[in-house]
Amino acid sequence: GDIADGVSRQVERAGSVVSGAFFEPVIRLGVTGLSRAGKTVFITSLLANLMNRARMGQLRAAADGTIRTAYLQPQPDDTLPRFDYETHLAALIGPAPHWPDSTRAISELRLSLRVQPTGLIAGMRGPRNVHLDIVDYPGEWLLDLSLLEKSFPDWSAETLQRIRGRDQARDFLALLDGTDPDARLDEPQAQALAAAFTGYLRQAREDGFSDCTPGRFLLPGDLAGSPVLTFAPLPPGGGRGSLGREFARRYDAYKREVVKPFFRDHFARIDRQVVLVDALGAIHAGPRAVEDMRRAMGDILSAFQPGRNSFLSQIFRGRRVERILFAATKADHLHHAQHAKLTAIMEALVGDAKSRADYAGARTAAMSIAALRATTEDRVEHAGETLDVVRGVLLEGGKRAAFYPGALPEDPSHLLVPARSGAEGWLDADYEIMRFAPQPLSLKPGEGPPHIRLDRAAEFLIGDRL
Ligand code: GDP
Known part of the structure; x- marks a missing residue:
């Protein structure tokens, strides 16, 4: 029992x-x-x-x-x-x-x-x-589990492939263009690469992307600035003493010293x-x-x-x-x-x-x-239609207003197979500005x-x- x-x-x-x-x-x-x-x-x-x-x-x-x-x-x-x-x-x-x-x-x-x-x-x-x-x-820490089974070259290749077309990665990719993994390790260069990659992760997260490994790059805690967080994905290459070799070593240290202890403990x-x-x-x-x-x-x-x-x-x-x-x-x-x-x-x-x-x-x-x-519900007439709205106080400006966020698709599979969906218009009505503040409360005992x-x-x- x-x-x-x-x-x-x-x-x-x-x-x-x-x-x-x-x-x-x-x-x-x-x-x-x-x-x-x-x-x-x-x-x-x-x-x-x-x-x-x-x-x-x-x-x-x-x-x-x-x-x-x-x-x-x-x-x-x-x-x-x-x-x-x-x-x-x-x-x-x-x-x-x-x-x-x-x-x-x-x-x-x-x-x-x-x-x-x-x-x-x-x-x-x-x-x-x-x-x-x-x-x-942080859920970002769970995503790191997938790193345990990937070598540095695998992780790098996958990551670079995924982010190639993303606007958020433009600065990092530009910096990477001028980087030779075979060159001797230069710490300021390593830091610049890590900083640019972290900048990408942060922007991507902000813009709604979920896959943002390594998780501690976003939430470093007391590891901020340490070598285990000073690396970035690189194209193949890197002999002894090179940037590529050192990044691979740091990546392995990240898995061993950061990821595994969290899962174990x-x-x-x-x-x-x-x-x-x-x-x-x-x-x-x-x-x-x-x-x-x-x-x-x-x-x-x-x-x-x-x-x-x-x-x-x-x-x-x-x-x-x-x-x-x-x-x-x-x-x-x-x-x-x-x-x-x-x-x-x-x-x-x-x-x-x-x-x-x-x-x-x-x-x-x-x-x-x-x-x-943070909201209450209401129905309003708008252009001859009845809309199910929510009312709340906006975080910015403090105005109280009613919003219609748009309609979710009837069939969830439409949302999950973008190729089939055709449209990109879910939740595009008022959703953008719907950042509500918590309502003032008077809680009873x-x-x-x-x-x-x-x-x-x-x-x-x-x-x-x-
Ligand atoms: P965490 O990073 O996972 O700890 O996320 P938080 O709990 O700090 O929530 C992030 C933000 O989401 C908050 O600052 C709110 O703006 C919003 N939020 C979280 N929970 C709710 C909720 O139940 N209702 C509304 N309207 N907003 C929420």
């Missing part, structure tokens, strides 16, 4: 905190997604709504009173940064609401739930504690995972960004199939992530009339990858959510911040363990 599972998990994890006289079950929930996908807002709102459960009707244990209390506790890993819940919540629900600072690196927080099942038989069991350890980490310990995806943003950015996102989802998913990768099999040692939720975030940009379409797109996006994860034994689901609802389907997400992720 659940308790037995928790106990064996806890025993297996010698060294983690065990409070009280009995072993207490721990659920390690990983929260990931590419930068700006909505991780920080998701975790903050989830925690607030688990502590104040009036808006969590679809989380069974909240609705039926099984969860008695929920409170923050010291986290089990003393050397990981703590997720800055209080600051983020104050940003979202304070008097001048604003979006919090985004995830830059890994962080953790423990929420402890005191649960006592209701009902006659269950009521005879005493209350128990279930610890929810939330681990927040953090990723391999996750029980449940939510992958947040700014699908609307990619759809708005256009077919190439959607195609790129689909590929990135495939790469992310391969991280959940230990059987396919010898390094992963070795670190998982038969364990696995039990449940994975793929959530399209920021669904409050769309009237709920379009949410089912968004979910269908999400399902299609992870389609191949999803069936593969199912095969590996994990349960998966796709949903459309908004961790913090017991209420967390307003959301869309955060309770369903929680039910899928942890409901069975409560």
